[in-house]
Amino acid sequence: MARVLITGANRGIGLALTELYLASGWQVLATVRAQSKAEALKKLGEQDASAGLAIYELDVTNYQQLSELANTLAGVPIDLIINNAGLYGPKGYGFGNCDVEAWREVMEVNAIAPAKLAEAFYTNLKLGDRKIFAALSSRVGSHSENTKGGGYIYRSSKAALNSVVKSLSNDLLSEGIKTVALHPGWVKTEMGGPNALITAQESATGLKAVIDNLTDSESGSFISFDGSKIPW
Template sequence: MHKHLFITGANRGIGHCFVKEYLSSGWQVTACCRDPSKATQLLEFQQTNTQLVIAKLDLEQLEQTNLNSLKIPKQKIDLVIHNAGYYGPKGVNFAEINLHEWRKVLEVNTIAPLALTHQLFQAAHLSNPCTIAFVSSKVGSMADNRSGGGYYYRSSKAALNSIVKSLAIDLVSHNIKTVALHPGWVKTDMGGPNALIDPETSVIGMQQVISSLTEQQSGSFIDYQGKTIPW
């Protein structure tokens, strides 16, 4: 039986590349995005991949979302990748705090991944064993913050990292491992054209980290090259 990946933010950038790589490896993939009708690349994949299911999921509307409406395949999920993210306004400094935007960043990057994990767990969608990977960012590292600023995104990823660590402890008895991943500075809509690596390089590296993740590493913060990042 094929293994099953459930991924958010699957319609572009890193998420789209994850879908491509796991489909090519023979996995069943449930790819979530806000508007499947506009996910042209996913729709193209679906024409030649019967293992791909595209699901409409808005992470800002999780409380109104019934998982049954996503038509998730009955096969248990072996890997969850929380990839969807929102950066918010760039160049934010201490004098320009916008609470509405900050809440939106926290909702998508921090609250939704935990809430969705809880829903999948409660609905018994997760396999035994299962791995849950959270695409975080090095900017969420306290030790690495030498430039200040970035309040919305930094705080959302630092909080996400804390969630990953707690889940590793709380879910160990269910044979579930977790990991926070730093994808590197990637050439995507969020990363911009000056980024250092392409999505394929990042995703292939993160795939290797996920596939080789040990129980001892569960709850760790690891970059796409397999290096542990300080909290």
């Protein structure tokens, strides 16, 4: 049975990805910041007792907790890691009004934590068959497509994440591990809002198709849920 680790799996795209991979016969190692906020996730396991779902508590910026989870899963082959956990941060601010502490928090969640996640579960990926590290980014992190300005906090965090993914591709492809930064689309979630264009299920389906078809030559790429390539 193929095995995937998904962070931030209790809602939105993370929950949709969990449901999709379970339905596809995968074992899912799902992480949540608090078990008390994982009711929808727990129901997936209750609906099908044979579903390969394991839920772990993890704040991705708690590196001691991350290390402990890695120790718990030591020796367990993981075919795919999807870093879905993310933070948008403040909205509605303009130039000259960036909250520095909020900026630091968003950068840690969106860029530093994914790098530490890759480090923590690198040996598990080496034991897996498919060996893919995928990180949910956003096309607002594209320098080329930034034609409107603003959004300094979130934009810069996703640009940094893209750089992390690119470096990982250079460091890990020789060991058979592919990496990819994924744009999930504008999704109807708590972060995306009600005016977004697609559902979490539509996004998850597209993301899985991209991951399923990822080639060595695409490692380190920035790809949308619809399969189109996004310029850096």
